[in-house]
Amino acid sequence: MPAAERPLALTLGDPSGIGPELALSAWRLRAERGVPPFQFIGDPDFLERTAHRLGLFVPVAEVEPDDAVEVFSKALPVLPLPSGATVEATPGAPDSANAGAIVESITTAVGLVRTGRASAVVTNPIAKFVLTKVGFAHPGHTEFLAALAASPGREPPLPVMLLWSEMLSVVPVTIHVALRRVPDLLTQALVERTARIVEADLRTRFGYEKPRLVLSGLNPHAGEAGTMGTEDRDVLAPAVAALRSEGIDIRGPLPADTLFHERARATYDVALCPTHDQALIPIKTLAFDEGVNVTLGLPFVRTSPDHGTAFDIAGKGVARPDSLIAALKLARRLSASNVTPFPVRA
Ligand SMILES: NC(=O)C1=CN([C@@H]2O[C@H](COP(=O)(O)OP(=O)(O)OC[C@H]3O[C@@H](n4cnc5c(N)ncnc54)[C@H](O)[C@@H]3O)[C@@H](O)[C@H]2O)C=CC1
Numbered sequence: 001m002p003a004a005e006r007p008l009a010l011t012l013g014d015p016s017g018i019g020p021e022l023a024l025s026a027w028r029l030r031a032e033r034g035v036p037p038f039q040f041i042g043d044p045d046f047l048e049r050t051a052h053r054l055g056l057f058v059p060v061a062e063v064e065p066d067d068a069v070e071v072f073s074k075a076l077p078v079l080p081l082p083s084g085a086t087v088e089a090t091p092g093a094p095d096s097a098n099a100g101a102i103v104e105s106i107t108t109a110v111g112l113v114r115t116g117r118a119s120a121v122v123t124n125p126i127a128k129f130v131l132t133k134v135g136f137a138h139p140g141h142t143e144f145l146a147a148l149a150a151s152p153g154r155e156p157p158l159p160v161m162l163l164w165s166e167m168l169s170v171v172p173v174t175i176h177v178a179l180r181r182v183p184d185l186l187t188q189a190l191v192e193r194t195a196r197i198v199e200a201d202l203r204t205r206f207g208y209e210k211p212r213l214v215l216s217g218l219n220p221h222a223g224e225a226g227t228m229g230t231e232d233r234d235v236l237a238p239a240v241a242a243l244r245s246e247g248i249d250i251r252g253p254l255p256a257d258t259l260f261h262e263r264a265r266a267t268y269d270v271a272l273c274p275t276h277d278q279a280l281i282p283i284k285t286l287a288f289d290e291g292v293n294v295t296l297g298l299p300f301v302r303t304s305p306d307h308g309t310a311f312d313i314a315g316k317g318v319a320r321p322d323s324l325i326a327a328l329k330l331a332r333r334l335s336a337s338n339v340t341p342f343p344v345r346a
């Protein structure tokens with residue numbers, strides 16, 4: 001089935017967070033905002049109760065994956081979890097009892113893409129600590145999806161987190177790790193592998209002819225010639241030189257503090273940053289409602305809103321669906337382009 005005829009697979013996320021209500025809002029705005037057809041993967045009764053509690057009229061329809069697109073104009077299609085797991089959740093009160101359902105929703109979404117019954121995975125936010133508490137071994141979706149994408153007996157692909165918006169796109173080279181571990185993890189090989197994936201995916205998935213990359217420094221003033229830290233000079237600069245010798249358009253390391261003002265942003269398409277917050281603070285400042293988290297380096301398309309579970313506002317009916325809608329629309333666009341899909345299994 002061509003990607004355009006397949007629904008997106010939208011995961012449950014943390015049911016105590018804002019994800020389920022955002023799914024309801026996105027469905028209600030489907031015509032007005034051009035939201036592509038999606039199916040929510042979770043407990044249909046839970047979603048119905050969520051709509052009722054918020055006073056929203058949203059018909060929820062339990063579907064088989066192949067019926068979701070047809071149903072979407074009339075009702076919000078929900079694919080129950082294959083195990084039959086049900087979900088009970090109090091807004092703003094995360095409970096690890098739901099960890100199984102949260103994870104099953106993600107694995108089911110990937111399975112649907114793998115078998116050609118969904119065009120892409122769109123994830124609702126999860127709170128990492130809720131899963132970690134019950135032994136989940138992955139620090140976030142990004143790393144878990146890479147593990148799910150691994151071929152039997154092979155190393156998982158290196159997943160790359162891209163936060164994308166019309167105004168700015170950024171990539172944290174190290175992702176969900178403590179700051180004190182960054183200098184050890186930030187190797188020349190990691191920078192080079194990350195940049196190659198970014199360059200290739202921006203070209204083949206996003207349609208940039210020759211993407212312009214920059215790399216921000218790790219230390220103040222990009223190390224000030226080695227006097228404020230040596231990583232910029234000894235690790236980042238050699239990585240940039242190697243990548244440039246391969247024909248990749250990348251500059252740096254450049255001081256991080258002057259990389260995100262308007263004139264600087266006009267000189268590149270994506271900024272790679274050594275740490276999570278160096279990358280995510282500028283985009284969440286400039287484009288919190290429009291930003292989309294995209295995992296590059298996978299054999300399928302995965303997007304997500306840029307924000308988290310927002311437990312402080314869950315259940316209050318004030319959460320903005322803009323970033324989820326942007327994530328659904330970008331997933332549709334990327335899955336319609338020339339991506340190498342999973343081999344379709346019968
Ligand atoms: N893709 C994912 O699964 C992500 C998950 N998280 C998780 O979310 C949890 C909470 O993280 P925080 O740092 O508090 O970030 P957060 O994004 O959940 O909330 C930060 C602030 O932004 C507000 N906010 C977030 N989304 C909003 C929306 N759609 N409309 C209106 N206001 C919104 C919240 O009310 C809060 O004041 C963490 O446990 C983290 O692990 C965080 C980022 C992404």
Ligand SMILES: NCC(=O)COP(=O)(O)O
Pocket residue numbers: 126139140141142143280293304
């Ligand atoms: N801060 C971004 C974030 O935590 C998203 O992580 P992931 O769950 O998409 O890996």
